[in-house]
Amino acid sequence: MGEATRAGAAPALVLLVTGVSGSGKSTLGRRLAERLERRFFDADDFHPAANVEKMRRGEPLTDADRLPWLDILRSDVVAPSLASGEACVLACSALKRAYRERLGAEDPRVRIIYLRGSTAVLRARLAQRRGHFMTAGMLDSQLRTLEEPGEALVVQIDAPPDAVVDEILRRLD
Numbered sequence: 001m002g003e004a005t006r007a008g009a010a011p012a013l014v015l016l017v018t019g020v021s022g023s024g025k026s027t028l029g030r031r032l033a034e035r036l037e038r039r040f041f042d043a044d045d046f047h048p049a050a051n052v053e054k055m056r057r058g059e060p061l062t063d064a065d066r067l068p069w070l071d072i073l074r075s076d077v078v079a080p081s082l083a084s085g086e087a088c089v090l091a092c093s094a095l096k097r098a099y100r101e102r103l104g105a106e107d108p109r110v111r112i113i114y115l116r117g118s119t120a121v122l123r124a125r126l127a128q129r130r131g132h133f134m135t136a137g138m139l140d141s142q143l144r145t146l147e148e149p150g151e152a153l154v155v156q157i158d159a160p161p162d163a164v165v166d167e168i169l170r171r172l173d
Contacts, residue, residue, distance in 0.1 A: 012111035018094040019115035020142040022122040029091035043092035060141035070102045112152035
């Protein structure tokens with residue numbers, strides 16, 4: 001399947017699926033990776049234990065907490081994918097432009113997919129979540145931190161997951 005490119009750039013090797021907690025990054029990213037036959041990485045799996053504990057206590061992460069985590073994602077996921085040519089999907093909140101840049105999003109082979117949803121939908125999803133370290137109470141902090149990416153493929157998350165993935169694929173093709 002061909003992918004749309006930015007201004008004649010090479011096809012995207014890294015699809016960076018972004019959004020606040022509850023937007024469906026992991027679910028949609030995993031399904032997207034399966035459909036595209038790519039490796040999938042969930043940025044949450046790379047958080048240091050101290051970050052996870054902080055979030056479990058309901059404390060928002062600071063830049064000092066996030067930057068080493070973003071560096072790990074760039075060195076362990078993004079850079080190897082770009083170097084090897086092995087395409088992947090990375091689900092990562094990447095709330096600020098500076099975070100996306102730190103991950104390497106300025107590279108034309110990295111394509112950002114931003115999952116946008118209403119606060120009501122996000123709250124409802126987080127209220128149903130069980131066993132995840134990110135609590136519903138943390139949503140307000142993420143929404144305050146969020147700098148919506150203007151350079152992204154923006155997708156609304158109101159539809160069922162498979163329909164959202166179908167839309168992403170249609171818009172990438």
